[in-house]
Amino acid sequence: MANSKLFSCLIFLLFVFNTANSQGLKVGFYDKACPRVEAIVQKVINDTMSKAPSLAGPLLRMHFHDCLVRGCEGSVLLNSSTHKAEKDAVPNLSLRGFQIIDNVKTALEKECPGIVSCADILALVARDVTVADKGQSWQVETGRRDGRVSNITEALLDLIPPTSNITQLKSGFQRLGLSVKDLVVLSGAHTIGTSHCSSFTDRLYNFTGVGDTDPTLDPEYIARLKLKCKPDDTTTLAEMDPGSFRTFDVHYYTNVAKRRGLFQSDGALLDDGETKAYVGLQATNHGSTFLEDFGVSMVNMGRIGVLTGTTGEIRKVCSKVNES
Numbered sequence: 001m002a003n004s005k006l007f008s009c010l011i012f013l014l015f016v017f018n019t020a021n022s023q024g025l026k027v028g029f030y031d032k033a034c035p036r037v038e039a040i041v042q043k044v045i046n047d048t049m050s051k052a053p054s055l056a057g058p059l060l061r062m063h064f065h066d067c068l069v070r071g072c073e074g075s076v077l078l079n080s081s082t083h084k085a086e087k088d089a090v091p092n093l094s095l096r097g098f099q100i101i102d103n104v105k106t107a108l109e110k111e112c113p114g115i116v117s118c119a120d121i122l123a124l125v126a127r128d129v130t131v132a133d134k135g136q137s138w139q140v141e142t143g144r145r146d147g148r149v150s151n152i153t154e155a156l157l158d159l160i161p162p163t164s165n166i167t168q169l170k171s172g173f174q175r176l177g178l179s180v181k182d183l184v185v186l187s188g189a190h191t192i193g194t195s196h197c198s199s200f201t202d203r204l205y206n207f208t209g210v211g212d213t214d215p216t217l218d219p220e221y222i223a224r225l226k227l228k229c230k231p232d233d234t235t236t237l238a239e240m241d242p243g244s245f246r247t248f249d250v251h252y253y254t255n256v257a258k259r260r261g262l263f264q265s266d267g268a269l270l271d272d273g274e275t276k277a278y279v280g281l282q283a284t285n286h287g288s289t290f291l292e293d294f295g296v297s298m299v300n301m302g303r304i305g306v307l308t309g310t311t312g313e314i315r316k317v318c319s320k321v322n323e324s
């Protein structure tokens with residue numbers, strides 16, 4: 001008798017706690033403490049996108065880079081102090097838009113001081129820039145807290161280089177707790193934004209060190225990219241999805257299927273049965289599921305290594321840990 005009561009009680013508790021995921025994130029975490037949080041973030045982002053649409057790519061990428069190193073806890077936003085922070089790692093060369101995150105934070109501190117974490121701001125902003133570029137919306141889980149450490153060495157170790165092959169990509173994503181499907185879906189973020197020539201010129205000019213090109217890249221596309229990017233160019237930006245780099249659409253997969261993925265990591269999605277099948281399916285454009293899939297995988301990504309409950313802190317300024 002007592003046992004069965006205990007059992008029903010346990011089932012009840014399980015049910016209650018299930019509304020939050022296992023790490024303590026949930027949709028609407030700030031409903032009571034800061035009910036207008038999502039509207040405020042959206043307003044700042046919509047205003048930003050109307051003036052500086054090219055920031056959509058960097059702001060989406062920033063959430064990914066945050067989650068890659070130490071989990072989604074805002075460490076990518078911290079400035080260097082006595083030691084160098086993630087921000088100053090070479091692969092971060094292209095991260096921009098930090099000022100926009102600061103603008104969002106300022107607006108939120110005015111409304112409800114000390115409540116909303118910088119890590120959550122990154123997750124909300126990633127969704128809002130996707131929607132601003134005509135992608136599909138998703139419900140963002142919140143409740144992340146901010147970390148107090150940002151370390152350049154860790155960033156260099158954890159970032160996944162664009163020269164990665166499929167084995168490296170799969171193991172990199174597995175280490176993050178993400179699936180092969182998440183890998184192929186999240187890579188679709190490369191449907192918006194730009195890349196520095198230096199992230200791919202080796203494929204055009206000196207692939208194996210003997211002045212050759214990457215045989216897996218479409219030769220016509222190589223010719224076109226060479227017009228844009230000279231061998232030592234470190235400043236020119238190339239559209240990642242030429243023609244619609246400001247629209248969150250399925251063209252990334254059409255490009256990859258035609259061997260026009262810009263990075264080796266994009267082309268590598270044709271080297272695995274599961275990722276190749278997904279690319280093929282999206283590229284046909286019939287019954288494409290990418291826009292819905294993207295939100296699902298972004299939620300998965302947003303759960304990586306989060307700090308919740310009483311761990312970490314709510315930063316007052318996103319580029320700096322609180323004084324203790």
Ligand code: HEM
Pocket residue numbers: 054056057058060061064094160161162163164169186187189190192193194195196197198199263265
């Ligand atoms: C699969 C492994 C990935 C690799 C190797 C990779 C690599 C890169 C590289 C090298 C760039 C160009 C940086 C530059 O030179 O300016 C880039 C840009 C970008 N990446 Fe990724 N990425 C990956 C996954 C992701 C994911 C998961 C997301 C987001 C969900 C993402 C979003 C973006 C966006 C939006 C840009 C454009 C940034 C801009 O417009 O400035 N990437 N990525």
Ligand SMILES: *[C@@H]1O[C@H](CO)[C@@H](O)[C@H](O)[C@H]1NC(C)=O
Pocket residue numbers: 039040042043046131132
């Ligand atoms: C922001 O823009 C999106 C569409 O681009 C729109 O659905 C949303 O209502 C806007 N939100 C605010 C607060 O302006």
Ligand SMILES: *[C@@H]1O[C@H](CO)[C@@H](O)[C@H](O)[C@H]1NC(C)=O
Pocket residue numbers: 079317319320
């Ligand atoms: C962090 O660095 C940025 C860019 O250099 C600067 O604008 C910002 O004020 C810095 N933040 C703090 C808290 O010093």
Ligand SMILES: *[C@@H]1O[C@H](CO)[C@@H](O)[C@H](O)[C@H]1NC(C)=O
Pocket residue numbers: 083151152153154
């Ligand atoms: C940064 O991380 C590296 C590698 O884990 C570690 O050796 C180093 O001590 C860390 N630096 C600081 C200042 O914590």
Ligand SMILES: *[C@@H]1O[C@H](CO)[C@@H](O)[C@H](O)[C@H]1NC(C)=O
Pocket residue numbers: 165166167168
């Ligand atoms: C991927 O790269 C690693 C490291 O360079 C190498 O050991 C491995 O054989 C490569 N795998 C494939 C499938 O090319």
Ligand SMILES: *[C@@H]1O[C@H](CO)[C@@H](O)[C@H](O)[C@H]1NC(C)=O
Pocket residue numbers: 206208209210211
């Ligand atoms: C190609 O790479 C090799 C090996 O890294 C280097 O010795 C050579 O100078 C490079 N060639 C060109 C044209 O950059």
Ligand SMILES: CC(=O)N[C@H]1CO[C@H](CO)[C@@H](O)[C@@H]1O
Pocket residue numbers: 087088089090092093094095096
């Ligand atoms: C935005 C940003 O902090 N970029 C840094 C990336 O890394 C380079 C090289 O270390 C720095 O010079 C940039 O300031």
